[in-house]
Amino acid sequence: xxxxxxxxxxxxxxxxxxxxxxxxxxxxxxxxxxxxxxxxxxxxxxxxxxxxxxxxxxxxxxxxxxxxxxxxxxxxxxxxxxxxxxxxxxxxxxxxxxxxxxxxxxxxxxxxxxxxxxxxxxxxxxxxxxxxxxxxxxxxxxxxxxxxxxxxxxxxxxxxxxxxxxxxxxxxxxxxxxxxxxxxxxxxxxxxxxxxxxxxxxxxxxxxxxxxxxxxxxxxxxxxxxxxxxxxxxxxxxxxxxxxxxxxxxxxxxxxxxxxxxxxxxxxxxxxxxxxxxxxxxxxxxxxxxxxx
Numbered sequence: 001x002x003x004x005x006x007x008x009x010x011x012x013x014x015x016x017x018x019x020x021x022x023x024x025x026x027x028x029x030x031x032x033x034x035x036x037x038x039x040x041x042x043x044x045x046x047x048x049x050x051x052x053x054x055x056x057x058x059x060x061x062x063x064x065x066x067x068x069x070x071x072x073x074x075x076x077x078x079x080x081x082x083x084x085x086x087x088x089x090x091x092x093x094x095x096x097x098x099x100x101x102x103x104x105x106x107x108x109x110x111x112x113x114x115x116x117x118x119x120x121x122x123x124x125x126x127x128x129x130x131x132x133x134x135x136x137x138x139x140x141x142x143x144x145x146x147x148x149x150x151x152x153x154x155x156x157x158x159x160x161x162x163x164x165x166x167x168x169x170x171x172x173x174x175x176x177x178x179x180x181x182x183x184x185x186x187x188x189x190x191x192x193x194x195x196x197x198x199x200x201x202x203x204x205x206x207x208x209x210x211x212x213x214x215x216x217x218x219x220x221x222x223x224x225x226x227x228x229x230x231x232x233x234x235x236x237x238x239x240x241x242x243x244x245x246x247x248x249x250x251x252x253x254x255x256x257x258x259x260x261x262x263x264x265x266x267x268x269x270x271x272x273x274x275x276x277x278x279x280x281x282x283x284x285x286x287x288x289x290x291x292x293x
Contacts, residue, residue, distance in 0.1 A: 005096055005145060006030045009247040011228035012038040012062065012200040017046050020266055022053060024244055027268035032056040032094055035085075036200035036228055037104075037151035042067020042074040047081035057085045058092040058099040062151035062201060063107035063114065072119025075105055079120075087149060089132040091139050097251075098140035102150030102184070103129050108165060108176040108201055110155065126180055133184035142192055145251045153199035154182035157225055157293050161206055162214050164227045164293075165199075168206040176202065189221060195256045196249065200229035216259055216276040217293040224256055224277065225293065235263075242266050252284045 008030040010017070017039070025033065033053065037060050039046040050057055059082055067074035079086050088104030103124075105117045111126045124132075133148075140146055153165040155177035161168040165177035185194055204213045204227070215227040226247060233245035243263045250258035259277040264270055 005032075005251040007032050007034060007097070007147075007249045009034045009036070009198055009226070009228045009249065011036055011230050011233055011245065011247060012203065013040065013046060013233065014038055014064070014231055015040045015046070016232050016234040017049060019049075020242070021244060022049070024264055024266060024268060025053065025055065028264070030055065032058070032097060034099065034147070034149055034198055035059040036149065036198060037062025038064040038200065039078070040064070042069060042078065044077060044081045047078055047085075050085055051081070051083065056092075056094040056097075058087045058101070058149060059085045060088045060101040060149050060151050061086065061104045063105055066105055066114060066116035070115040070119060072116045072121075075116050075120045079104075089129070089136065091136040093141060096144050098144055098146045099149050100133060100136045100140060100146070102133055102148060102152075102181045102199075103178060104151070106150065106152040106178055106201070108152035108178060111179045126183075129180040130183045130187065133181065134187045137184070137188045138191060145254050145256075146192065146195060148181070148185065148194060148197040150178060150181050150197065150199040152176070152178045152181070152201040153197065153225060153227060154185055155179050156182050157217065158214075161210055162212070164214055164217060164225055165202055166213070168202070168210055168213070185223065193254075194221075194223045195251075195254065196224045196226065198226050198228060198247075198249075200227060202227060203229045203231045205231070215261070218277070219293045224259065226259055226276070230261060237271065241271065243271065252279075255279065255284060257284055
Protein backbone atom coordinates (compact mmCIF):
# COMPACT_ATOMS: atom_id res chain seq x y z
CA UNK A 1 0.00 0.00 0.00
CA UNK A 2 1.18 3.54 -0.72
CA UNK A 3 2.47 5.60 2.19
CA UNK A 4 -0.04 7.98 3.76
CA UNK A 5 -0.01 11.52 2.35
CA UNK A 6 -0.58 14.73 4.30
CA UNK A 7 -1.26 17.79 2.14
CA UNK A 8 -1.50 21.40 3.35
CA UNK A 9 -3.61 23.81 1.29
CA UNK A 10 -3.44 27.59 1.33
CA UNK A 11 -6.67 29.22 0.22
CA UNK A 12 -6.89 32.64 -1.45
CA UNK A 13 -3.83 34.46 -0.09
CA UNK A 14 -4.64 38.09 -1.01
CA UNK A 15 -1.17 39.05 0.20
CA UNK A 16 -1.29 37.01 3.43
CA UNK A 17 1.86 34.95 2.98
CA UNK A 18 5.27 35.48 4.56
CA UNK A 19 8.17 33.68 6.21
CA UNK A 20 5.98 32.81 9.21
CA UNK A 21 4.13 30.42 6.88
CA UNK A 22 7.46 28.93 5.78
CA UNK A 23 8.47 28.40 9.40
CA UNK A 24 5.14 26.77 10.17
CA UNK A 25 5.39 24.41 7.20
CA UNK A 26 8.90 23.44 8.30
CA UNK A 27 7.42 22.37 11.64
CA UNK A 28 4.32 20.62 10.25
CA UNK A 29 6.23 18.82 7.49
CA UNK A 30 3.35 18.06 5.12
CA UNK A 31 4.15 16.02 2.03
CA UNK A 32 3.24 18.97 -0.18
CA UNK A 33 1.47 22.32 -0.44
CA UNK A 34 -1.38 23.33 -2.76
CA UNK A 35 -2.17 27.01 -3.41
CA UNK A 36 -5.49 27.95 -5.02
CA UNK A 37 -4.55 31.40 -6.34
CA UNK A 38 -5.35 35.07 -5.78
CA UNK A 39 -1.83 35.37 -4.40
CA UNK A 40 -2.03 39.17 -4.46
CA UNK A 41 -2.83 41.72 -7.14
CA UNK A 42 -0.10 40.75 -9.55
CA UNK A 43 2.99 41.38 -7.42
CA UNK A 44 5.86 38.89 -7.67
CA UNK A 45 6.76 38.75 -3.96
CA UNK A 46 4.63 35.67 -3.17
CA UNK A 47 5.59 33.62 -6.25
CA UNK A 48 9.23 34.24 -5.32
CA UNK A 49 8.58 33.13 -1.74
CA UNK A 50 6.78 29.97 -2.88
CA UNK A 51 9.78 29.05 -5.02
CA UNK A 52 11.93 29.10 -1.86
CA UNK A 53 9.99 26.33 -0.13
CA UNK A 54 11.74 22.98 0.34
CA UNK A 55 8.65 20.84 -0.26
CA UNK A 56 6.58 20.07 -3.38
CA UNK A 57 4.25 22.96 -4.29
CA UNK A 58 1.52 23.25 -6.92
CA UNK A 59 -0.28 26.53 -7.59
CA UNK A 60 -3.03 27.68 -9.93
CA UNK A 61 -3.50 31.43 -10.40
CA UNK A 62 -6.74 33.33 -9.78
CA UNK A 63 -8.54 36.32 -11.25
CA UNK A 64 -6.75 38.78 -8.92
CA UNK A 65 -3.38 37.59 -10.21
CA UNK A 66 -3.96 39.51 -13.44
CA UNK A 67 -3.34 42.73 -11.49
CA UNK A 68 -6.20 44.32 -13.49
CA UNK A 69 -3.74 44.48 -16.38
CA UNK A 70 -5.71 43.73 -19.54
CA UNK A 71 -2.50 43.32 -21.56
CA UNK A 72 -1.88 39.96 -19.87
CA UNK A 73 1.73 40.88 -19.11
CA UNK A 74 1.20 40.88 -15.33
CA UNK A 75 -0.46 37.45 -15.49
CA UNK A 76 2.36 36.11 -17.65
CA UNK A 77 4.96 37.46 -15.22
CA UNK A 78 3.19 35.61 -12.40
CA UNK A 79 3.32 32.37 -14.38
CA UNK A 80 7.01 32.87 -15.16
CA UNK A 81 7.79 33.69 -11.52
CA UNK A 82 6.10 30.47 -10.35
CA UNK A 83 7.93 28.41 -12.97
CA UNK A 84 7.37 24.66 -12.39
CA UNK A 85 5.00 25.37 -9.48
CA UNK A 86 2.33 26.65 -11.87
CA UNK A 87 -0.06 23.85 -12.86
CA UNK A 88 -2.86 25.70 -14.67
CA UNK A 89 -4.08 23.43 -17.52
CA UNK A 90 -1.22 21.10 -16.64
CA UNK A 91 0.13 18.30 -14.47
CA UNK A 92 2.38 18.48 -11.43
CA UNK A 93 3.55 14.94 -10.70
CA UNK A 94 5.03 14.54 -7.21
CA UNK A 95 6.36 11.39 -5.56
CA UNK A 96 3.11 9.70 -4.53
CA UNK A 97 0.66 12.36 -5.79
CA UNK A 98 -0.62 13.78 -9.08
CA UNK A 99 -2.04 17.34 -9.17
CA UNK A 100 -3.85 18.63 -12.26
CA UNK A 101 -4.64 22.31 -12.61
CA UNK A 102 -7.88 23.74 -13.95
CA UNK A 103 -8.22 26.94 -16.02
CA UNK A 104 -5.94 29.66 -14.64
CA UNK A 105 -7.17 33.17 -13.81
CA UNK A 106 -10.79 32.05 -13.54
CA UNK A 107 -13.36 34.35 -11.97
CA UNK A 108 -16.09 31.69 -12.02
CA UNK A 109 -19.47 32.28 -13.59
CA UNK A 110 -19.59 29.41 -16.09
CA UNK A 111 -16.97 29.93 -18.76
CA UNK A 112 -15.40 33.30 -19.42
CA UNK A 113 -11.87 34.45 -20.17
CA UNK A 114 -11.03 37.95 -19.00
CA UNK A 115 -9.23 40.29 -21.36
CA UNK A 116 -6.03 39.63 -19.41
CA UNK A 117 -6.43 35.86 -19.86
CA UNK A 118 -7.22 36.30 -23.56
CA UNK A 119 -4.10 38.41 -23.97
CA UNK A 120 -1.92 35.90 -22.11
CA UNK A 121 -3.33 32.64 -23.52
CA UNK A 122 -5.14 33.62 -26.72
CA UNK A 123 -8.72 32.55 -27.45
CA UNK A 124 -9.61 29.26 -25.76
CA UNK A 125 -13.00 27.64 -26.25
CA UNK A 126 -14.96 25.82 -23.59
CA UNK A 127 -14.17 22.46 -25.17
CA UNK A 128 -10.49 23.29 -25.56
CA UNK A 129 -10.28 24.10 -21.85
CA UNK A 130 -12.07 20.84 -20.99
CA UNK A 131 -9.66 18.93 -23.23
CA UNK A 132 -6.57 20.56 -21.68
CA UNK A 133 -7.65 19.58 -18.15
CA UNK A 134 -8.62 16.07 -19.25
CA UNK A 135 -5.40 15.50 -21.22
CA UNK A 136 -3.31 16.50 -18.20
CA UNK A 137 -5.30 14.11 -16.01
CA UNK A 138 -4.83 11.24 -18.46
CA UNK A 139 -1.04 11.75 -18.22
CA UNK A 140 -1.10 11.35 -14.42
CA UNK A 141 0.24 8.18 -12.82
CA UNK A 142 -2.85 5.96 -12.29
CA UNK A 143 -1.28 4.32 -9.25
CA UNK A 144 -1.09 7.43 -7.06
CA UNK A 145 -3.77 9.70 -5.52
CA UNK A 146 -5.11 12.39 -7.83
CA UNK A 147 -6.24 15.94 -6.99
CA UNK A 148 -7.82 18.52 -9.28
CA UNK A 149 -6.75 22.05 -8.31
CA UNK A 150 -8.72 25.08 -9.46
CA UNK A 151 -9.15 28.69 -8.44
CA UNK A 152 -12.90 28.40 -8.87
CA UNK A 153 -14.77 25.17 -8.23
CA UNK A 154 -17.00 23.42 -10.77
CA UNK A 155 -20.64 24.08 -11.55
CA UNK A 156 -23.14 21.67 -10.08
CA UNK A 157 -22.51 22.15 -6.36
CA UNK A 158 -25.62 24.22 -5.65
CA UNK A 159 -27.21 27.54 -6.54
CA UNK A 160 -27.68 28.95 -3.04
CA UNK A 161 -25.48 31.81 -1.81
CA UNK A 162 -24.14 29.41 0.84
CA UNK A 163 -23.17 26.70 -1.69
CA UNK A 164 -19.44 26.00 -2.21
CA UNK A 165 -19.49 28.08 -5.43
CA UNK A 166 -22.64 30.12 -4.77
CA UNK A 167 -22.78 33.78 -5.79
CA UNK A 168 -23.25 35.83 -2.62
CA UNK A 169 -22.25 39.38 -3.54
CA UNK A 170 -25.46 40.35 -5.34
CA UNK A 171 -28.91 38.83 -5.86
CA UNK A 172 -30.06 36.56 -7.21
CA UNK A 173 -27.92 33.84 -5.70
CA UNK A 174 -26.74 31.36 -8.33
CA UNK A 175 -24.19 28.67 -9.13
CA UNK A 176 -20.98 30.56 -9.95
CA UNK A 177 -18.70 27.60 -10.62
CA UNK A 178 -16.62 26.78 -13.71
CA UNK A 179 -18.47 24.85 -16.42
CA UNK A 180 -15.28 23.60 -18.06
CA UNK A 181 -14.08 22.06 -14.79
CA UNK A 182 -17.41 20.28 -14.29
CA UNK A 183 -17.28 18.84 -17.82
CA UNK A 184 -13.65 17.79 -17.37
CA UNK A 185 -14.54 15.92 -14.19
CA UNK A 186 -17.20 13.99 -16.13
CA UNK A 187 -14.70 13.08 -18.84
CA UNK A 188 -11.92 12.09 -16.44
CA UNK A 189 -14.27 9.82 -14.48
CA UNK A 190 -14.70 7.64 -17.56
CA UNK A 191 -11.07 6.62 -17.12
CA UNK A 192 -10.21 7.02 -13.43
CA UNK A 193 -11.78 8.13 -10.13
CA UNK A 194 -11.56 11.77 -9.07
CA UNK A 195 -11.27 11.60 -5.27
CA UNK A 196 -10.77 15.32 -4.55
CA UNK A 197 -11.30 18.74 -6.16
CA UNK A 198 -9.70 21.68 -4.32
CA UNK A 199 -10.48 25.34 -5.03
CA UNK A 200 -11.15 28.76 -3.49
CA UNK A 201 -12.37 32.06 -5.01
CA UNK A 202 -15.69 32.16 -3.14
CA UNK A 203 -14.73 33.27 0.37
CA UNK A 204 -16.04 31.37 3.40
CA UNK A 205 -17.54 34.48 5.02
CA UNK A 206 -20.48 35.57 2.87
CA UNK A 207 -21.09 39.16 1.89
CA UNK A 208 -23.61 41.40 3.69
CA UNK A 209 -23.58 39.29 6.85
CA UNK A 210 -25.28 36.31 5.22
CA UNK A 211 -23.31 33.82 7.30
CA UNK A 212 -20.80 31.13 6.36
CA UNK A 213 -20.37 29.16 3.16
CA UNK A 214 -20.62 25.37 2.97
CA UNK A 215 -16.98 24.53 2.27
CA UNK A 216 -17.11 20.75 1.80
CA UNK A 217 -19.34 18.13 0.18
CA UNK A 218 -19.13 14.82 -1.68
CA UNK A 219 -21.21 13.71 -4.65
CA UNK A 220 -22.76 10.35 -5.51
CA UNK A 221 -19.65 9.32 -7.46
CA UNK A 222 -17.51 9.74 -4.35
CA UNK A 223 -15.72 12.93 -5.43
CA UNK A 224 -15.03 15.36 -2.58
CA UNK A 225 -15.11 19.13 -3.14
CA UNK A 226 -13.18 21.43 -0.82
CA UNK A 227 -13.39 25.22 -0.83
CA UNK A 228 -10.31 26.52 1.01
CA UNK A 229 -10.90 30.30 0.73
CA UNK A 230 -10.66 31.32 4.38
CA UNK A 231 -9.97 35.05 4.01
CA UNK A 232 -8.01 36.56 5.64
CA UNK A 233 -5.87 33.51 6.42
CA UNK A 234 -3.61 35.48 8.77
CA UNK A 235 -5.27 36.60 11.98
CA UNK A 236 -5.36 36.39 15.76
CA UNK A 237 -7.74 35.01 18.37
CA UNK A 238 -9.30 36.64 21.43
CA UNK A 239 -6.23 35.75 23.46
CA UNK A 240 -4.02 37.69 21.04
CA UNK A 241 -2.34 34.59 19.62
CA UNK A 242 -1.26 34.82 15.97
CA UNK A 243 -3.10 32.36 13.72
CA UNK A 244 -2.33 30.91 10.30
CA UNK A 245 -4.98 29.02 8.33
CA UNK A 246 -4.37 25.92 6.24
CA UNK A 247 -6.86 23.43 4.95
CA UNK A 248 -5.55 19.91 5.44
CA UNK A 249 -6.22 16.63 3.61
CA UNK A 250 -4.87 13.14 4.12
CA UNK A 251 -4.85 10.04 1.93
CA UNK A 252 -4.39 6.40 2.88
CA UNK A 253 -3.32 4.74 -0.33
CA UNK A 254 -5.61 6.30 -2.95
CA UNK A 255 -8.43 6.81 -0.46
CA UNK A 256 -9.20 10.27 0.91
CA UNK A 257 -9.50 9.76 4.67
CA UNK A 258 -9.36 13.21 6.29
CA UNK A 259 -10.36 16.79 5.46
CA UNK A 260 -10.24 19.75 7.83
CA UNK A 261 -9.72 23.48 8.21
CA UNK A 262 -6.97 24.24 10.70
CA UNK A 263 -5.71 27.35 12.49
CA UNK A 264 -2.17 27.02 13.78
CA UNK A 265 -0.06 29.07 16.14
CA UNK A 266 3.32 30.19 14.87
CA UNK A 267 5.04 27.45 16.86
CA UNK A 268 3.04 24.73 15.13
CA UNK A 269 0.34 24.37 17.79
CA UNK A 270 -3.01 23.25 16.37
CA UNK A 271 -5.21 25.81 18.12
CA UNK A 272 -8.50 25.29 16.27
CA UNK A 273 -9.75 22.61 13.90
CA UNK A 274 -12.96 22.18 11.92
CA UNK A 275 -13.17 18.54 10.87
CA UNK A 276 -15.12 18.18 7.65
CA UNK A 277 -14.58 14.51 6.77
CA UNK A 278 -12.97 11.56 8.50
CA UNK A 279 -12.80 7.85 7.70
CA UNK A 280 -12.12 5.80 10.85
CA UNK A 281 -8.92 3.78 10.67
CA UNK A 282 -10.83 0.49 10.96
CA UNK A 283 -13.00 1.42 7.95
CA UNK A 284 -10.34 2.76 5.60
CA UNK A 285 -10.54 -0.15 3.17
CA UNK A 286 -14.33 0.17 2.93
CA UNK A 287 -16.36 2.79 1.10
CA UNK A 288 -17.17 5.70 3.45
CA UNK A 289 -20.64 7.15 3.88
CA UNK A 290 -21.50 9.84 1.31
CA UNK A 291 -22.30 13.41 2.26
CA UNK A 292 -24.10 14.52 -0.86
CA UNK A 293 -23.72 17.90 -2.59
